[in-house]
Amino acid sequence: MTGPSRLRMTGYAALQVVLCVPALVLFVLNAVAGVLVVIVVGIPVLLLTLPASRWLADRHRRMAADVLGSPVPSPYRPTGDAGPMERLRIWAADPMTWRDEAWLLLAMPLALTLSLLVVLLLVLVVTGVVWWFGVGPIMVARSRLDRALLTFGTTERLEQRVEALTETRNESLDHSAAELRRIERDLHDGAQARLVGLGLTLGMAADLMERDPEGARRILDEARQTTGSALGDLRDVVRGIHPPVLADRGLRSAVEALSLDLAVPVEVRGSCGERLPAPVESAVYFAVAECLANLGKHADAAHAWVELSREEDLLRVVVGDDGHGGADPGAGTGMRGVARRLAAFDGTMRVSSPNGGPTLVTLEVPCASSSPRTRPSSEKA
Amino acid sequence: MRVVLAEDQTLLREGLIRLLESHDCQVVAAAEDADSLALALADPDVADVALLDVRLPPTGTDEGLRAAVEVRRRRPGFPVLVLSQYVERIYARELLADGQGGVGYLLKERVGDVLEFVDALRRVAGGGTVLDPEVVAAVMARRRPVERLTPREREVLGLMAEGRSNAAIAAELVVTEKAVAKHTNNIFAKLDLPPVPDDNRRVLAVLAWLEF
Numbered sequence: 001m002t003g004p005s006r007l008r009m010t011g012y013a014a015l016q017v018v019l020c021v022p023a024l025v026l027f028v029l030n031a032v033a034g035v036l037v038v039i040v041v042g043i044p045v046l047l048l049t050l051p052a053s054r055w056l057a058d059r060h061r062r063m064a065a066d067v068l069g070s071p072v073p074s075p076y077r078p079t080g081d082a083g084p085m086e087r088l089r090i091w092a093a094d095p096m097t098w099r100d101e102a103w104l105l106l107a108m109p110l111a112l113t114l115s116l117l118v119v120l121l122l123v124l125v126v127t128g129v130v131w132w133f134g135v136g137p138i139m140v141a142r143s144r145l146d147r148a149l150l151t152f153g154t155t156e157r158l159e160q161r162v163e164a165l166t167e168t169r170n171e172s173l174d175h176s177a178a179e180l181r182r183i184e185r186d187l188h189d190g191a192q193a194r195l196v197g198l199g200l201t202l203g204m205a206a207d208l209m210e211r212d213p214e215g216a217r218r219i220l221d222e223a224r225q226t227t228g229s230a231l232g233d234l235r236d237v238v239r240g241i242h243p244p245v246l247a248d249r250g251l252r253s254a255v256e257a258l259s260l261d262l263a264v265p266v267e268v269r270g271s272c273g274e275r276l277p278a279p280v281e282s283a284v285y286f287a288v289a290e291c292l293a294n295l296g297k298h299a300d301a302a303h304a305w306v307e308l309s310r311e312e313d314l315l316r317v318v319v320g321d322d323g324h325g326g327a328d329p330g331a332g333t334g335m336r337g338v339a340r341r342l343a344a345f346d347g348t349m350r351v352s353s354p355n356g357g358p359t360l361v362t363l364e365v366p367c368a369s370s371s372p373r374t375r376p377s378s379e380k381a
Numbered sequence: 382m383r384v385v386l387a388e389d390q391t392l393l394r395e396g397l398i399r400l401l402e403s404h405d406c407q408v409v410a411a412a413e414d415a416d417s418l419a420l421a422l423a424d425p426d427v428a429d430v431a432l433l434d435v436r437l438p439p440t441g442t443d444e445g446l447r448a449a450v451e452v453r454r455r456r457p458g459f460p461v462l463v464l465s466q467y468v469e470r471i472y473a474r475e476l477l478a479d480g481q482g483g484v485g486y487l488l489k490e491r492v493g494d495v496l497e498f499v500d501a502l503r504r505v506a507g508g509g510t511v512l513d514p515e516v517v518a519a520v521m522a523r524r525r526p527v528e529r530l531t532p533r534e535r536e537v538l539g540l541m542a543e544g545r546s547n548a549a550i551a552a553e554l555v556v557t558e559k560a561v562a563k564h565t566n567n568i569f570a571k572l573d574l575p576p577v578p579d580d581n582r583r584v585l586a587v588l589a590w591l592e593f
Contacts, residue, residue: 248442257471
């Protein structure tokens with residue numbers, strides 16, 4: 001038999017029997033306080049009892065996970081650092097809160113019976129044989145019951161996933177449409193305009209060739225300078241689409257190249273192992289670029305660092321500085337854009353920036369690595 | 382002057398061969414990918430200088446740059462002029478890391494100014510350091526590196542990084558050569574550079590400037 005030993009499962013059963021008492025108390029308190037919210041008194045009570053209920057439910061999730069040998073996640077909606085009223089609102093809107101209540105009310109009597117049975121079978125000694133064969137199946141049944149109530153089912157999970165994907169997909173589409181418009185404008189105002197000018201200059205040179213060769217030579221010189229400016233414009237556009245060092249060397253070198261252009265000294269540490277998939281690499285690169293740009297503009301820092309690390313399939317990048325802190329991730333469109341772009345890869349961004357610093361921006365993106373691509377020659381610079 | 386050339390775009394390769402041969406250079410090998418370049422540089426003695434594109438087949442990333450670093454590892458100080466559509470400081474740093482001189486790093490479009498380009502190639506072949514004005518400008522844009530230098534000294538350092546001689550710097554800034562020599566001495570003193578022969582010292586000044 002895999003999973004925990006019989007004695008361990010019996011220990012869990014005993015614990016579950018004991019925990020029934022606080023469960024019952026919490027259920028009553030939650031229900032009463034829920035009603036008393038209308039006359040305000042319920043609010044402080046709920047602020048204490050709901051986290052306690054969640055803690056209790058989490059203990060049971062862990063025990064169920066151990067018995068079943070598979071993870072039983074704790075799928076609460078994040079509250080971040082919301083204020084007390086906002087937190088209550090998020091809790092009320094979270095279907096998991098109501099499932100916890102249902103679990104406290106409905107499952108407890110039935111689950112208690114199962115757990116108690118396991119404990120009794122052992123304690124009564126004469127039923128030892130029944131205990132030996134029964135403890136496994138009974139505890140599995142109890143854990144399945146807990147799991148069914150304390151986590152979302154496949155359908156609910158899929159619904160939530162579809163909702164999240166629809167949202168991030170729309171944002172990605174908006175983002176790429178905006179990017180295309182920006183590129184179009186940059187080309188139109190830059191390289192394209194210069195090439196038009198170049199054609200004109202060359203025409204003038206051709207016209208002057210016979211009559212004033214010296215003048216024609218001067219104009220040709222001017223034309224060559226215009227090609228230089230046009231190339232400069234194109235380089236800037238390409239850097240905005242996909243920076244050359246990123247294409248050549250990958251994320252770490254590209255971040256290093258980025259840090260060289262900053263007025264604040266930036267230390268780049270760690271590595272992200274083998275090459276990442278190109279879209280992830282690019283999204284993380286631009287996210288780091290935005291963080292570093294903000295840091296250069298606002299943080300007033302003397303020292304900054306970027307730390308790259310990779311754990312299994314999770315890439316983590318921490319951008320930190322010793323500036324004055326107080327950064328608000330919601331304030332600028334830039335950081336919101338970063339969060340949206342990362343969300344398209346199920347990535348997240350966390351900002352910790354107390355007044356007085358330091359500021360830490362943590363980017364996390366799940367990723368499976370890919371080998372470096374070989375590109376067709378038509379794509380090269 | 383014997384040149385090994387690596388450039389994968391046929392049009393530019395043919396153009397460079399024609400340009401070099403009309404300026405008393407002999408193109409001993411014209412490679413179009415990393416493999417043929419490795420073959421051409423197997424014995425560096427066949428050439429006085431290598432002119433390399435950064436991106437070469439098969440992967441079209443940084444083969445040319447890696448070939449440059451590799452040949453200089455085998456033959457320290459072997460003159461290499463690297464051309465690219467983009468100049469990146471991180472690559473300039475890699476090229477200059479061995480502190481040997483004889484390194485050039487220019488934007489491809491600089492070949493348009495034929496005389497200047499051929500001059501740069503000769504300076505690199507003679508052990509000089511030639512950095513693209515764009516790299517120099519990028520470093521210049523930042524406050525940090527050499528705050529101890531006066532604006533004029535910074536200007537002189539920038540032109541040194543581009544590989545100019547004292548005479549050329551004097552002409553560019555419209556001052557006497559003696560004044561330039563005074564500036565360069567100040568720069569060396571302020572950057573704590575040890576007394577070494579002048580050419581190498583200039584390279585070291587550039588290295589310090591790029592924060593190695």
